[in-house]
Amino acid sequence: MKTKKNPEPVDVVIVGAGAGGATAAKVLTEAGMRVVGLERGPWLKPEHASGDELKYLNRNFIWQDPKLKPRTYRPNDREEAVVTNFSATPQVVGGGTTHWGGMVPRMTENDFKLRSIHGDVEGASLVDWPITYDELEPYYTRVEWEFGTSGLGGANRWEGRRSRGYPTKPSPLSQIGRTFATAMDKLGHSTFPMPQGMVTEPYRGRQPFSENGFWQQYPDPGTGKSSTLISFIPDAINTGLYDLRSDCYVSEILVGPDGKATGVRYQDEDGDEWVQLANAVIVCGGGIETPRLLLMSKSALFPDGLANSSGQVGRNATFHQYSFSVGLFDRDLTDPLYGWSGHYMSGCSFDFYETDESRGHILGSLIFPSNLGHPVNWSFPGRPTWGSAAKDADRELFNHTMKIGILLHDLPVESNRVDLDPTVTDAWGLPVARITHTPHWNDFAQEKWQVAKNGEVLEAAGARKVIPVNMERITGNTSHELGTTRMGDDPATSVVDRWCRTHDVPNLYVFDASFFPTATGINPALTIMANAWRCADQIIRVDSRGWAQG
Amino acid sequence: MGQAEWVTDPISTRDVDGPIYFSDEDWRTIEAAAARIIPTDNHPGATEAHVVRFIDRMLAGTQFVFAAADGEGFLRMQGREERAWAERIEQRRDLYRSGLIQLCDVSVGRFGAHFVALSCDQQDAVLEELSGEPKPTKFSFDAPEDDGLGGAPAGNQPVNEDFLSFFPLLVLNSRQGFYSDPVYGGNENRIGWAVIGFDGPPTLASTMDGSYTTKKYMIVDAEWPYERHPEVLRYRRP
Numbered sequence: 001m002k003t004k005k006n007p008e009p010v011d012v013v014i015v016g017a018g019a020g021g022a023t024a025a026k027v028l029t030e031a032g033m034r035v036v037g038l039e040r041g042p043w044l045k046p047e048h049a050s051g052d053e054l055k056y057l058n059r060n061f062i063w064q065d066p067k068l069k070p071r072t073y074r075p076n077d078r079e080e081a082v083v084t085n086f087s088a089t090p091q092v093v094g095g096g097t098t099h100w101g102g103m104v105p106r107m108t109e110n111d112f113k114l115r116s117i118h119g120d121v122e123g124a125s126l127v128d129w130p131i132t133y134d135e136l137e138p139y140y141t142r143v144e145w146e147f148g149t150s151g152l153g154g155a156n157r158w159e160g161r162r163s164r165g166y167p168t169k170p171s172p173l174s175q176i177g178r179t180f181a182t183a184m185d186k187l188g189h190s191t192f193p194m195p196q197g198m199v200t201e202p203y204r205g206r207q208p209f210s211e212n213g214f215w216q217q218y219p220d221p222g223t224g225k226s227s228t229l230i231s232f233i234p235d236a237i238n239t240g241l242y243d244l245r246s247d248c249y250v251s252e253i254l255v256g257p258d259g260k261a262t263g264v265r266y267q268d269e270d271g272d273e274w275v276q277l278a279n280a281v282i283v284c285g286g287g288i289e290t291p292r293l294l295l296m297s298k299s300a301l302f303p304d305g306l307a308n309s310s311g312q313v314g315r316n317a318t319f320h321q322y323s324f325s326v327g328l329f330d331r332d333l334t335d336p337l338y339g340w341s342g343h344y345m346s347g348c349s350f351d352f353y354e355t356d357e358s359r360g361h362i363l364g365s366l367i368f369p370s371n372l373g374h375p376v377n378w379s380f381p382g383r384p385t386w387g388s389a390a391k392d393a394d395r396e397l398f399n400h401t402m403k404i405g406i407l408l409h410d411l412p413v414e415s416n417r418v419d420l421d422p423t424v425t426d427a428w429g430l431p432v433a434r435i436t437h438t439p440h441w442n443d444f445a446q447e448k449w450q451v452a453k454n455g456e457v458l459e460a461a462g463a464r465k466v467i468p469v470n471m472e473r474i475t476g477n478t479s480h481e482l483g484t485t486r487m488g489d490d491p492a493t494s495v496v497d498r499w500c501r502t503h504d505v506p507n508l509y510v511f512d513a514s515f516f517p518t519a520t521g522i523n524p525a526l527t528i529m530a531n532a533w534r535c536a537d538q539i540i541r542v543d544s545r546g547w548a549q550g
Numbered sequence: 551m552g553q554a555e556w557v558t559d560p561i562s563t564r565d566v567d568g569p570i571y572f573s574d575e576d577w578r579t580i581e582a583a584a585a586r587i588i589p590t591d592n593h594p595g596a597t598e599a600h601v602v603r604f605i606d607r608m609l610a611g612t613q614f615v616f617a618a619a620d621g622e623g624f625l626r627m628q629g630r631e632e633r634a635w636a637e638r639i640e641q642r643r644d645l646y647r648s649g650l651i652q653l654c655d656v657s658v659g660r661f662g663a664h665f666v667a668l669s670c671d672q673q674d675a676v677l678e679e680l681s682g683e684p685k686p687t688k689f690s691f692d693a694p695e696d697d698g699l700g701g702a703p704a705g706n707q708p709v710n711e712d713f714l715s716f717f718p719l720l721v722l723n724s725r726q727g728f729y730s731d732p733v734y735g736g737n738e739n740r741i742g743w744a745v746i747g748f749d750g751p752p753t754l755a756s757t758m759d760g761s762y763t764t765k766k767y768m769i770v771d772a773e774w775p776y777e778r779h780p781e782v783l784r785y786r787r788p
Contacts, residue, residue, distance in 0.1 A: 041553075042552045042553035042554040043552070043554050044553065044554050045554065047619060047758070048554065048619050049619060049758070050619040050620065050621070050754045050755070050757045050758045051731075051750075051751055051754060051757030051762075052617055052619070052621075052731055052733075052754055052757075053729075053730060053731065054726060054730035054731065054734055055616050055617060057708045058708050058711070058726065058730075059615060059616065061616055065631060065634050065635075066710070066712065067634040067637065067638065067712075068630055068631070068634050085710055152774060152776075152777070152782055153782065153784075153785025153786075154779065154781035154782040154783075154784055154785045155774065155776060155779070155781070155782055157781070162785060164785065165784075165785030165786060165787055166785075166787070167787065168787070169787070170774060172765075172768050172769065172770040172771075172772070173768065173769045173770070173772040173774075174767075174768050174769070175767065175768070175769065177769075178769055178772065192774065192776075193774055207760075210757075210760040210762070210763050211763045211764050211765045211768065212751065212756075212757045212760075212762050212763055212764065213764040214757055221619065221757065221758040222758075222760060246552060246554070247552040247553075269551070269552050269629075328691065330691060336747070338764070338767035338768075340748060340750075340764065341764035341765075341767035341768050342764060342767075342768050374729075374748075375729035375730075375742065375743060375746060375748050375750075376708075376725060376726050376729045376730050377708045382689075382693070383689070384686030384687065384688070384689055385686055385718075385721050386586070386587040386588075386677070386681075386685075386686060386721045386724075387586065387587065387589065387674065387685055387686055388589050388591065388688075389685075389686040389687055389688045389689060390587070390588070390686060391588055391589060391591070391593075391595070391745070392688060392689065393688075393689040394745070394746045395593070395745055395746055395747075396689075397689070398746040398747060398748065399746070399747045399748075427630050427634075464691040465691045
């Protein structure tokens with residue numbers, strides 16, 4: 001073994017450089033702290049991106065390769081877990097903000113107090129958030145302006161008090177967006193432009209998206225799509241205080257005899273092992289990798305994994321399954337929809353977001369229209385797969401299809417969880433995450449009702465055939481991983497406190513979506529970033545007092 | 551060396567005309583099978599798109615897995631990722647190897663000749679037997695309600711090829727060869743896209759420099775109906 005000297009201790013080490021990790025890095029370094037970021041994936045740049053469907057969608061250029069980083073899934077404890085590519089999510093610098101569609105609506109005020117509204121829901125572990133919309137609002141606004149977003153402030157009438165509008169105007173309408181809005185209007189429902197992580201006008205040196213159509217699942221070679229890769233990470237690096245090391249895989253959070261975190265152990269791309277010491281550790285690996293890392297960080301002081309005295313690490317996992325109705329339009333009756341133009345989605349509705357118990361279930365989701373994919377992966381259930389029937393279907397329907405989707409607002413259930421697989425290991429020999437999950441009955445009811453409703457909208461839009469695509473089980477098809485280190489005031493029932501600091505280890509934090517006490521029915525990234533900013537502010541103001549000099 | 555540092559080899563899937571991986575005979579068999587999966591009619595099919603070349607280059611090794619972003623050359627894979635792909639390609643080679651034997655056996659067993667020598671209907675019958683299901687019939691708007699399960703992938707993520715058997719893999723690879731960017735060896739002159747009316751990018755580079763845009767298919771000047779609503783005006787941009 002060659003002699004080596006570990007890197008110098010710093011103020012904060014952040015595991016992961018996605019939505020949460022990059023936001024924390026920006027806020028902390030801009031306040032003068034020295035931060036090391038460790039990202040297990042590569043540091044790809046915008047010039048590595050282009051509109052190559054095969055590379056990004058079929059050959060996993062930025063999603064984890066399941067041969068190297070498998071996960072296992074089982075519906076319940078009685079069954080054997082099998083290897084799947086559960087919740088494919090880019091493990092790269094920028095994380096999920098690189099491939100995403102950039103949907104950035106805010107949570108509603110009610111999302112923060114679902115327990116108060118609904119009381120005990122049998123079979124679910126529903127709780128209130130320990131914070132309110134008003135506490136998060138200033139940070140929502142900061143992120144919307146610093147990160148770069150587009151939208152129409154005030155157009156979402158379900159939104160709470162808003163202190164400022166969006167920095168750039170709504171994205172241009174696609175044929176699919178117009179078809180959706182027109183049909184919703186016909187049925188007496190409302191729509192508004194999807195708030196998006198994109199700039200639609202020149203903004204802070206960035207140019208709008210070229211509208212090349214390669215948006216959802218594709219990183220942007222330009223500067224139109226907002227990602228932490230092109231915004232918060234450069235901001236942090238410009239302070240001179242952020243040392244971001246890519247291709248560095250953290251395998252353990254280290255603790256001292258006093259029970260405080262001392263740093264992390266990681267392997268670089270050459271396989272050499274290092275220890276990075278710091279005054280504080282922030283984990284931002286995502287809702288699956290974060291509990292996995294905590295559970296792998298066992299020690300004499302923490303035999304059940306770090307920050308797990310409550311036994312709640314990994315539990316209450318929710319995944320926002322994406323379901324939808326497909327509309328097939330008759331090309332003899334309807335103009336082409338050209339689903340591949342624009343940026344995947346361009347409108348949405350919150351009309352079904354808040355609970356209406358007459359539907360037979362609680363909670364709801366935003367709904368939004370989108371295309372069925374680019375040519376290779378474009379498909380619908382029942383599509384003929386080969387022969388002239390297949391060619392006819394492609395030819396007649398490729399430009400005449402759309403779908404309207406939901407993000408399941410799934411209920412937290414304590415037995416739905418992430419833990420360590422007892423037998424399967426990754427390419428580094430470490431135990432992989434095992435997902436145990438069965439949806440709550442309310443999830444099925446909500447999903448079925450909303451998918452059917454979306455089908456009615458497609459019929460109103462003139463679809464000649466509507467096909468519901470309902471979930472059989474959760475597959476993690478949105479890359480949203482939530483709830484696995486839930487935030488709460490009570491150390492017996494939650495993992496992190498209202499500042500996302502673990503109850504058990506006073507200098508260990510979780511800033512990714514693991515903290516979400518309940519799932520919400522919207523995309524989580526904006527809330528992850530706003531909350532990371534809020535909690536990083538608390539570190540600057542309060543927690544860092546009395547730290548040794550880094 | 552991390553993925554971001556991979557260098558680009560100045561190679562093309564079109565450097566040679568014929569097979570790199572397949573034998574001449576296997577090339578002709580796969581070409582004939584692909585021609586039944588995406589037949590030529592009044593529009594081009596798998597043959598004209600050179601789908602067999604796409605499949606051959608896919609099986610040739612890890613040199614053609616990822617095109618460079620601008621489509622000029624291919625990334626030279628390294629390390630764990632390269633080894634994982636080499637293993638994946640070896641698995642696919644095994645599937646094609648045994649699939650070709652099966653194709654031959656069924657052709658000779660049922661019709662007494664090699665697959666390439668059979669009529670189109672006979673070839674379809676062989677493929678139908680391999681698929682284990684009736685040959686797909688024409689899509690109809692009026693067909694009975696689908697239950698939403700089964701059939702094509704349900705979701706916004708593609709099918710994982712690693713778990714497919716030979717026939718569905720051949721079907722998917724044929725589709726990929728017909729519709730993926732021409733840099734991968736198929737979709738010659740973008741004819742796959744023309745068949746379905748996808749006005750795709752002339753080159754991958756054109757998706758990077760902003761020269762390729764889909765704006766003319768959008769409604770860029772449309773205003774949302776409540777652009778002047780008081781609540782919206784309250785938050786108007788400075």
